[in-house]
Amino acid sequence: MKFRCSSLGDIMTNPRNKSEMISETAKAVILEQFIQDKYGRTKDVENRYLEKGTMTEETSITLYSRLQKTFFVKNDQRLTNGFITGEPDAFIGKSIDQADIVLDFKSSWDLWTFWKAKMNDINKQYFWQMQGYMWLTGAKEARLIYCLNDTPESLILAEKKRLWYKLDVIDEMASPEYIEGCKEIERNMTFGDIQIQDRCFETRIARDGDAIKAIQARVELCREWVNGNLPSSPF
Amino acid sequence: MTKPIPGQQAPQSPAKQSAKAFFNSDHVKAKFQELLGKRSSTFLTSVLQVVASNDLLQKADPASIYHAAMVAATLDLPINNSIGQAYVVPFKDKEHLVKGQLIIGWKGYVQLALRSGQFNRISTTEVFEGQIKEANPLTGYVFDWNNKQSDKIVGYAAYFRLINGFEASYYMTIEQVLAHAKKYSQTFKKGIGVWVEDRDSMAKKTVLKLLLSKFAPLSIEMQKAVQLDQAVINDEGAEDVTYIDNTEEPVNKPLERAAILISEAESLDELENIWNSLGDDLKAELHDQMEEKYKSLEQ
Numbered sequence: 001m002k003f004r005c006s007s008l009g010d011i012m013t014n015p016r017n018k019s020e021m022i023s024e025t026a027k028a029v030i031l032e033q034f035i036q037d038k039y040g041r042t043k044d045v046e047n048r049y050l051e052k053g054t055m056t057e058e059t060s061i062t063l064y065s066r067l068q069k070t071f072f073v074k075n076d077q078r079l080t081n082g083f084i085t086g087e088p089d090a091f092i093g094k095s096i097d098q099a100d101i102v103l104d105f106k107s108s109w110d111l112w113t114f115w116k117a118k119m120n121d122i123n124k125q126y127f128w129q130m131q132g133y134m135w136l137t138g139a140k141e142a143r144l145i146y147c148l149n150d151t152p153e154s155l156i157l158a159e160k161k162r163l164w165y166k167l168d169v170i171d172e173m174a175s176p177e178y179i180e181g182c183k184e185i186e187r188n189m190t191f192g193d194i195q196i197q198d199r200c201f202e203t204r205i206a207r208d209g210d211a212i213k214a215i216q217a218r219v220e221l222c223r224e225w226v227n228g229n230l231p232s233s234p235f
Numbered sequence: 236m237t238k239p240i241p242g243q244q245a246p247q248s249p250a251k252q253s254a255k256a257f258f259n260s261d262h263v264k265a266k267f268q269e270l271l272g273k274r275s276s277t278f279l280t281s282v283l284q285v286v287a288s289n290d291l292l293q294k295a296d297p298a299s300i301y302h303a304a305m306v307a308a309t310l311d312l313p314i315n316n317s318i319g320q321a322y323v324v325p326f327k328d329k330e331h332l333v334k335g336q337l338i339i340g341w342k343g344y345v346q347l348a349l350r351s352g353q354f355n356r357i358s359t360t361e362v363f364e365g366q367i368k369e370a371n372p373l374t375g376y377v378f379d380w381n382n383k384q385s386d387k388i389v390g391y392a393a394y395f396r397l398i399n400g401f402e403a404s405y406y407m408t409i410e411q412v413l414a415h416a417k418k419y420s421q422t423f424k425k426g427i428g429v430w431v432e433d434r435d436s437m438a439k440k441t442v443l444k445l446l447l448s449k450f451a452p453l454s455i456e457m458q459k460a461v462q463l464d465q466a467v468i469n470d471e472g473a474e475d476v477t478y479i480d481n482t483e484e485p486v487n488k489p490l491e492r493a494a495i496l497i498s499e500a501e502s503l504d505e506l507e508n509i510w511n512s513l514g515d516d517l518k519a520e521l522h523d524q525m526e527e528k529y530k531s532l533e534q
Contacts, residue, residue, distance in 0.1 A: 058488035
């Protein structure tokens with residue numbers, strides 16, 4: 001069983017009870033991975049925040065390229081070693097498997113989440129994800145790049161629909177509250193009026209050998225747990 | 236009972252209600268009044284004139300005309316054939332029901348582009364025999380507009396320049412335009428519809444739309460136009476849409492990114508760094524732009 005870099009943060013959580021081998025969060029990830037490996041089915045996790053991230057990935061790369069005055073291209077190569085798999089968004093260096101620096105883009109939902117990310121410490125999930133990427137690529141540094149991109153039209157429409165339900169509007173054009181709300185949604189979800197320098201920041205994370213060793217050890221522990229607890233058949 | 240989605244709030248059109256009666260209902264008038272204010276009556280008169288002048292459109296489901304008109308009104312593009320910014324044309328679906336299909340004209344795209352405030356100039360034109368000075372499918376085309384040798388159209392070109400100085404052009408030969416229409420337009424394949432009735436406008440629109448999709452910063456309004464152009468819109472929220480002749484193509488993001496970087500380069504070193512990091516395919520596409528930028532930075 002190999003784990004995706006994006007789920008490393010979950011398996012690295014410690015169990016609440018010291019008598020437990022691994023945490024409940026880790027067990028949930030293991031179960032997902034187990035089902036994927038055994039049946040080839042992937043749990044479809046979708047929400048508006050993830051959707052925006054996926055839809056505006058290229059836009060983020062363009063924004064960062066403009067600020068760095070360097071052409072970056074999206075990586076589409078999935079890397080794997082004996083323990084983990086991952087697909088960094090982009091890289092600096094000779095090739096993805098001999099990268100100097102890996103880049104991972106996070107598209108913030110709005111100004112508030114963007115600034116919250118700026119002011120907070122590095123999200124632990126992302127720390128482990130980046131260590132995973134650096135392990136896979138050999139990179140010495142990872143850059144977590146937060147971008148504030150215009151929200152795609154379909155997501156703006158979905159927000160308007162959400163408001164429509166919330167206000168229980170019968171005739172949307174006859175509801176000043178709804179019309180105002182829609183205007184506010186558009187204003188809060190598009191950022192063309194903000195200069196690009198204010199729509200991006202990066203956090204640099206250094207390769208941490210101990211952290212990578214800890215990932216390896218935890219993956220081995222998870223496998224041990226699987227062998228002792230997950231039957232090959234539900235019967 | 237399940238709550239209807241917002242789009243289903245549109246007035247229902249009884250099967251045999253005429254478009255005229257439908258558009259004269261107080262509810263419909265009020266909807267357009269909300270959207271357009273004083274201009275609503277002119278807008279509606281124009282829609283009804285378009286319907287009255289087309290026998291097939293008169294048989295169309297009034298609700299589909301209404302939805303198309305609502306989108307046009309949202310974009311503030313009048314539905315008026317002589318203005319050429321937006322059209323509603325009839326289309327028979329698989330069940331042989333006639334529906335109104337929204338078409339944004341090339342003038343509509345120009346209008347939306349100019350309105351975004353980011354464009355300094357935008358245009359599209361036919362290219363006549365003799366006007367191509369140099370035709371290189373890899374590095375682009377050079378035109379001599381004073382060398383028209385006949386009335387034979389050999390292709391269509393579109394161009395824009397942004398306020399920030401970034402400019403881009405796009406050229407398609409007549410064969411490429413027609414191949415595009417054949418690929419994406421169901422009605423063209425059948426030898427009917429707007430591509431047959433007004434090929435010139437559709438060709439200009441195609442080349443302009445592709446240029447904008449590939450290189451231009453698209454405002455929310457422009458994105459909406461690209462998304463709903465040549466579609467039958469089934470609800471007022473324009474969320475339930477049937478694409479009939481939509482020519483939307485995925486934007487080549489790396490190309491767009493590279494074009495932006497070249498246009499924004501401030502020194503020759505910077506330009507060369509960007510150029511050296513591009514793959515051969517992008518270099519071929521951007522050769523002309525690169526040369527122009529190089530010359531401008533050299534001066």
